[in-house]
Amino acid sequence: MRLSSFSKHPIIQAPMAGGTANPTLAAAVCNAGGLGFLAAGYKTGQEVREEIKQTRKLTSQAFGVNLFVPSEDTVASTTLDDYAGRLEHTAKRLAVSPGDAKNDDDDWETKLEVMIDEHIPIVSFTFGCPAPSVLDRLKQSGSYVIVTVTSPEEATEAAQAGADALCLQGIEAGGHRSSFQNNNETEDFSLLPLLRLVKQQVDLPLIAAGGIMHGQDIAALLIAGAEAVQLGTAFLRCPESGAKPLHKQALADNRFSGTTVTRAFTGRRARGLKNAFIQQNDEAAPAAYPFVHYMTKPIRKAAAEAKDLEAMALWAGQGYQMALDLPAAEIVSRLVEQQHEALQAQKRL
């Protein structure tokens, strides 16, 4: 089965976790001829099941669900205590305390069962590649399985594990890096070289992700060899997006000087708008996911309530200034139009 059988246009809406990629957004993208995605990360299996049901009420098209593969970070409790100590200042200002630095597996087993019960058309993974037996079970139940990768080595591993397609995430992407390992050894590949290097090694459909905001870039990436593209930040400001209103506003706020990749908020590297929280905590943040995520959670929540952009995690890709406050269907149709214009311009040469 080809990826193109799932949607009219080769445009995939990225599974932005934390409430952004909700049923409303996913269904709107699907109904506009793109491929919508739900984000299962941070939710319980039961919550994901509810979102799937809701989405099915809103669209008859195929959609995807993305799961976080459980992390294997180990970290000394003293390291976590040190970081909690550093967060005290910001926490106190917001009248909260840092959260418990707990570990969990993001309700992994339950979510897998939900995927199988619900016969989800497309299941994608972030933060790792599940065992071949897991991919196999999903495929047996009818799912098309995508693994998100950030390097040629991860691409080879995912292909060997049995993925149907790969989503290649370049360093320009907003939000979490999908690298299998949470260390400093992973090379930060930009999207085009990543696509080129993976194409040399792996014969699977490839989805290009990271920094894509315009149909001219979609045309470019299809010519470079991608079968489809995935866009997150481009849909972040849509009225259907579940991102916090402050987050949406921040993308259009010229007080921010750009984005950076940091572990400060969750212990895993992620790209967001540079703000005071990152400046204060980036260097000290340990590679400890989801421990750090739980530590900063009350702070981020309180910051959002206090409308304090300097202590929120404002995920954004490098092209964020081009994100538009338009309905998802209009975003899709603009992208398609720009893509066709770019290809037509080329054909005339």
Add this chain to the structure above:
Amino acid sequence: MRLSSFSKHPIIQAPMAGGTANPTLAAAVCNAGGLGFLAAGYKTGQEVREEIKQTRKLTSQAFGVNLFVPSEDTVASTTLDDYAGRLEHTAKRLAVSPGDAKNDDDDWETKLEVMIDEHIPIVSFTFGCPAPSVLDRLKQSGSYVIVTVTSPEEATEAAQAGADALCLQGIEAGGHRSSFQNNNETEDFSLLPLLRLVKQQVDLPLIAAGGIMHGQDIAALLIAGAEAVQLGTAFLRCPESGAKPLHKQALADNRFSGTTVTRAFTGRRARGLKNAFIQQNDEAAPAAYPFVHYMTKPIRKAAAEAKDLEAMALWAGQGYQMALDLPAAEIVSRLVEQQHEALQAQKRL
């Protein structure tokens, strides 16, 4: 005048300093229908004049010369002493001492006079944007002036200063980052988002540079809006390239696990193969160019003589594994063929 009037193909050979982009390589690329470039960096004005004369004996085509804009780094001598102390261990192993941490302007004024005397068809700049009066003088003498930039802000500055075209260098590029400032504030834009964001702001011909190793990527970048592309690493292993034989071999040596960006060798950020020198010194290296360049120079030279790949600066872009040991003319013709194939494949759709 359009950039395309200088060469048959929209393929520019990057001005790799340190001896790589010599008259032989530049002329070979020009004679194959690309646009060759000399690198004036690290050379005296007189040496550059000699190279220009040599190049003119080897080709009748237009070629370019790239100049380093003098740096304005200021650094405490104790910081430099600390770094010199750290280098002692490697230096001793190679039976040399770290060099004097001197400053210089890379013979800037003389080189500008040479450019004007010699009526160089294309002059490009790295590490900054010269004053409008300097660009003006070059343009008056018949040069087409290109400024290399790494961010939309730098692009706007260069456009306002009067550049005829911009070379956009993505973070995937090998060798030195061309950022105007040598600090940690500069965002590391990947090529595609950089191209998109600059196109929104600046109406000048744009050259795309960084990680390009295949004609399919050239086709993609032209569709994305570039007027030409610039490739360095793709030409590094050519027999005409003046890169050290060990450097050429290292690109094909699977002992290296990839590239990284570091200040360890010169005090300015540059991408090269990850080796022991970088691992040992990256974090301590001060933002002090060209001071650090001169400190590590004897070490790098001795390492090359001792065939010690772990203490050499092995500049390489992210796609370096695809660099081929083929004559430059063959590289150009392969790239052109791949580019046309990619466009033809698209036209059939």
